[in-house]
Amino acid sequence: MATIDGYYFGVCTRGAERAGIAVRDLVAGTGLNPKDFAAPRWRGSAEAMALLVRQIWAALGDEFMGYAGRCVRPGSFAFACELALEGADVADGLARAARFYNLLDAGIETQIVATKEGLEIVVDFAEPARDPDHYFSEFWMIIWHRLACWLAGETISLLSAEFDYRRPDAYFEEFKYLFPCRHRFDSDRRRIVMDAHALHAPIHRSATELDAMIAAAPLDIMSIPASDASVARRVRQLLTRGPDLTLDELAHETGLSPHKLRRLLRTEGTTLATIRENVRRDKAMRMLTSGNATVEAIAETLGYAEARSFTRAFRQWTGRSPSAWRAGTG
Numbered sequence: 001m002a003t004i005d006g007y008y009f010g011v012c013t014r015g016a017e018r019a020g021i022a023v024r025d026l027v028a029g030t031g032l033n034p035k036d037f038a039a040p041r042w043r044g045s046a047e048a049m050a051l052l053v054r055q056i057w058a059a060l061g062d063e064f065m066g067y068a069g070r071c072v073r074p075g076s077f078a079f080a081c082e083l084a085l086e087g088a089d090v091a092d093g094l095a096r097a098a099r100f101y102n103l104l105d106a107g108i109e110t111q112i113v114a115t116k117e118g119l120e121i122v123v124d125f126a127e128p129a130r131d132p133d134h135y136f137s138e139f140w141m142i143i144w145h146r147l148a149c150w151l152a153g154e155t156i157s158l159l160s161a162e163f164d165y166r167r168p169d170a171y172f173e174e175f176k177y178l179f180p181c182r183h184r185f186d187s188d189r190r191r192i193v194m195d196a197h198a199l200h201a202p203i204h205r206s207a208t209e210l211d212a213m214i215a216a217a218p219l220d221i222m223s224i225p226a227s228d229a230s231v232a233r234r235v236r237q238l239l240t241r242g243p244d245l246t247l248d249e250l251a252h253e254t255g256l257s258p259h260k261l262r263r264l265l266r267t268e269g270t271t272l273a274t275i276r277e278n279v280r281r282d283k284a285m286r287m288l289t290s291g292n293a294t295v296e297a298i299a300e301t302l303g304y305a306e307a308r309s310f311t312r313a314f315r316q317w318t319g320r321s322p323s324a325w326r327a328g329t330g
Contacts, residue, residue: 003043003282005174009052010037011133015066016056026055041289041325043282050219067136069107069127076104078214081147085210090151090201091119094144108140118159119148119198122191134165141192142178146221148194150213153204155232155270157195162187173318177278231256231264232275239279244303247272281317284310288326295322 009032013023023034030051036042057063062071080097087093095112102109107126112119121144123137131137141161148156158181167185168175176183179192205213213220231254238245238253250272251258265271280302287298299310314322 003045003285004049005171006037006039006042006044007171007174008135009044009049011135012049012052012065012139013056014133015064015130015136016060019060019066021059026059027052028055030055041285043285043289046222047219050216050222053218064106064108065136067131068125069130070105072101072104072106076101077217081210081214084147084151085203085205085207087151087203089199090148090156090203091199093151093203094119094121094148094198097147098144110140110144112144114199115193117193118196119194120191121145121194122189124190134163134168137190138175138178141190143218143221145192145194148198148201150220151203151205152198152201154201156198156201157181159193159195160184161192163190164188180274231261232270235261235265235272236275236279239276240283242303243276243280243283243301277313277317280313284314284317284322285325288322298322 013026016026017023027034030048032044032048032052036044053065056065057074060066060071061073063074063076064070064072080100083096083100084093087096091112091114098110098112107130109124109126111122111124113122114120121141123141125131125137128137145156145158158179160182161179162184164187165185167183181192234254235250238250242249245253247258247261251261254261256264262272265275284298284302287293287301293301295311296307299307302310304310304313311321314320314325318325
């Protein structure tokens with residue numbers, strides 16, 4: 001499972017804090033330590049983030065986590081997903097869920113629009129000042145894309161994302177992985193656009209699968225947007241065990257020809273190079289944070305021929321050298 005930067009752990013609790021709930025109470029039983037959230041090199045698991053979100057839902061009795069004008073009672077997401085599952089296709093399913101949320105009149109208007117570009121999700125916050133860090137706004141937009149992927153049982157490419165605020169330089173490196181597409185800031189709206197495939201993609205989920213997803217919510221929706229049986233997920237699993245596996249070796253392990261493997265990854269909206277980079281990035285950060293392995297040893301483990309190649313890649317990911325990341329200095 002991919003890891004999440006501590007920044008997001010630090011800001012996701014602020015709506016609950018404004019309601020008078022202490023962070024120590026929100027993390028109770030999660031295994032999380034709030035002191036870690038501000039540590040420059042700390043990352044938490046997606047499982048831990050999902051658990052923290054559930055804790056906030058329960059503490060506030062609000063699935064909008066204190067970031068909107070009115071509370072949205074726990075169970076609303078489950079009901080919205082039940083409505084989505086009845087859709088004629090993915091776009092119709094999302095539209096049904098959005099209509100339900102809009103009827104709640106909680107302060108977030110979500111529009112699902114078919115355009116020449118693809119399927120557009122436009123989000124309007126009635127009181128954006130409630131979310132000055134844009135945490136819930138970004139979380140809410142991501143949920144619609146991930147829900148589309150879950151309903152389709154495959155990755156639906158995210159083509160573009162627009163935001164009516166400045167580029168978040170403080171966490172932009174992490175932001176790019178959450179929104180793997182073209183970005184536009186200082187726009188007049190907040191929206192994402194998915195590939196046109198989402199307009200007519202059939203729904204490939206059952207009521208039983210929905211029950212399982214809701215039981216783990218929001219973990220599945222927060223995870224990498226690919227189906228459990230996707231080629232991208234399989235390749236990621238293989239690369240996690242062996243980051244230097246070649247295309248031919250991966251093709252052999254998946255029972256595909258190299259050409260077909262490349263083509264299927266493109267169909268799922270990714271490439272072997274992108275998956276390999278993400279795996280190396282997450283593993284490098286874990287090794288630097290939790291162990292005493294040298295930079296040279298980490299580079300070798302990750303399949304880099306030279307330590308300087310790894311250091312160059314790490315600077316591109318984080319803006320810092322591996323040694324600076326480990327030391328927590330800029």
